Amino acid sequence: MYKLSHPRLIHLLDAVSGSPLTQDELAQRLNVSTRTIRTDVALLNNVMVNHGAHLLHQRGNGYQLNIYNPSMFERFVSMVHNTVTIPRTSKERIVQIQIMLLTAEQGIKIDQLAETWNLSRTVIQNDMAEVRVQLATFSLSVGSRPRIGMMIQGTEKAIRACLTHLIYTEQKETKQALGLIENLFPEKSQQTFSARFREILISHKLYISDSGLHWLTLYAVVTLQRLARGKALMG
Numbered sequence: 357m358y359k360l361s362h363p364r365l366i367h368l369l370d371a372v373s374g375s376p377l378t379q380d381e382l383a384q385r386l387n388v389s390t391r392t393i394r395t396d397v398a399l400l401n402n403v404m405v406n407h408g409a410h411l412l413h414q415r416g417n418g419y420q421l422n423i424y425n426p427s428m429f430e431r432f433v434s435m436v437h438n439t440v441t442i443p444r445t446s447k448e449r450i451v452q453i454q455i456m457l458l459t460a461e462q463g464i465k466i467d468q469l470a471e472t473w474n475l476s477r478t479v480i481q482n483d484m485a486e487v488r489v490q491l492a493t494f495s496l497s498v499g500s501r502p503r504i505g506m507m508i509q510g511t512e513k514a515i516r517a518c519l520t521h522l523i524y525t526e527q528k529e530t531k532q533a534l535g536l537i538e539n540l541f542p543e544k545s546q547q548t549f550s551a552r553f554r555e556i557l558i559s560h561k562l563y564i565s566d567s568g569l570h571w572l573t574l575y576a577v578v579t580l581q582r583l584a585r586g587k588a589l590m591g
Contacts, residue, residue: 378418407432449483463505494518520575549573
């Protein structure tokens, strides 16, 4: 897997390709928290590990890109920039916007989305109308603040349920945002949880359908990702 479909991961890769940057510098440049930077670095390293490079953290200097196979890494960078998944339809954008809002720690600005996807602000605003409708089915809403952007409003329980539903639907049916989902919720983690859950259920003579196991696995992976970002276990 070499796609970095989340724009922030691509910006992170570009940022550290020049000179070492501290967590604070990266957080300021990408408009996220230092916790998010640490999480994103881990995600980026998981992808780059088989492509000739790794991000190292050096005390006092920050994160530095260590390239141990230049030719392999060069191909990786070229593929990343040439295969960025840009949603082509309104339906695809609506899915990606929901996932981005549900996983963001900082506000998301309409202008930034429009620039990233090379669309007008009006198009994104039209998509947001449907985004709000779909989020409302989980008792979630979208708030907006000047200079900060849009943020999800609702309970942690509702956010997890909505994320699980979106991922389940994409993996089972449309597959429109799988690149973004894979970066945030790696397939390896899903496989590990699924296998472990099946072992536990069998040991207790409990049985579940494949669809039920899939849903349980996704909810567990979503919960783990939320906990890693400092969210409460209950809420």
